[in-house]
Amino acid sequence: MRIGIEAQRLFRPHKHGMDIVALELIRALQVLDHKNEYFIFVKPDEDKSCINETQNFKIVEISGANYVVWEQIMLPFYVRKYKLDLLHCTSNTAPLNLSTPLVLTLHDVIFMEKSTEKNTSTNYQKYGNLYRKWLVPKIVQKCKSIITISEVEKANITKTLGLKNDAVTVIHNGVSRRFGIKPNPETVKEIRTQLGLSEDYFLFLGNVEPRKNVKNTVKAFVDFAEKNPTVKLAITGLKETFIEDILNEINKKELLDRFVLTGFVDDITLLALYSEAKVFLYPSLREGFGLPILEAMAFGIPVVTSNISAMPEVAGDAAFMVNPYSIAEITAGMTVAYSNKQLRKEKINLGYGRPALFTWQKTAAKILAIYQSNGYDI
Known part of the structure; x- marks a missing residue:
């Protein structure tokens, strides 16, 4: 099976929550699965050493002007180029026009919720939230599987987006083994x-x-x-x-x-x-x-x-x-x-x-089962 994993911001030096989750998931899958072929799609940036290619994991760098162009135009091109059987988008959004079966990790719908507090987001963050508000209600209708990270968030997602309860699967995040190892x-x-x-x-x-x-x-x-x-x-x-x-x-x-x-x-x-x-x-x-x-x-x-x-x-x-x-x-x-x-x-x-x-090994095994549940023999 040829599996694509969208990890656009994996190489950026200052990683945040969703970037770290994608990185840890990929590392765990590299240990767990030596059978399927993986294509990790990233945008070029400084931290190329955070992950290495292995025999069945290929890193594909895709240049693009901005987040939307990269995701909606460049990414689908490379999905077709590598003739993927499945694409897993890891950070809330995904290409809208894609014939390849899609798995989406929707971490939360905080961007859909109104806040009474003063909006301190940067213009880039505000633009990103508008993009997600427009795109996510459309994209969830096209997904083979939707994954989220807690039972609380599953309830928020199904209510906010009007989805059936069984449309969303909860797979908790893990904690890296390096936490708990005392530094020098x-x-x-x-x-x-x-x-x-x-x-x-x-x-x-x-x-x-x-x-x-x-x-x-x-x-x-x-x-x-x-x-x-x-x-x-x-x-x-x-x-x-x-x-x-x-x-x-x-x-x-x-x-x-x-x-x-x-x-x-x-x-x-x-x-x-x-x-x-x-x-x-x-x-x-x-x-x-x-x-x-x-x-x-x-x-x-x-x-x-x-x-x-x-x-x-x-x-x-x-x-x-x-x-x-x-x-x-x-x-x-x-x-x-x-x-x-x-x-x-x-x-x-x-x-x-x-x-x-909450381990990444458990998370990766459940993600792999999601790939299998979409009709492929893994």
């Missing part, structure tokens, strides 16, 4: 020194999207920090001005030095930050899955996360659950996770068991 202590110490982090810090993976709940998280940490003078909050992916604006809003600019803004972090730095954080904060308002919860748990880091959306499905009973709309509850969650030694130990021990339930 000297490397960790060097990274902390470079960032100006003491040993007493919390970790928060930041993002300008309102659903990431940065405002409430920062405000909650301010309340916590005033009673715990040694703890700092390391925040990735945000500029200092973003935090300054929030602190100015609550007249707490003097606490800016309690926030360490790392910017974008590479894999080594991320693992180092996870490995020694006292608490991991993930009080998001809306997630299709919530992979960082498992990444932190693998390192034995207590997690404070939301009691809504997909977070309970991923965390189980191994996290400190809070109402993400309540600043007081987030602060209380931080306090218990940091100070209550007995509860902290219980959650850490429960957390160690969660990643084993």
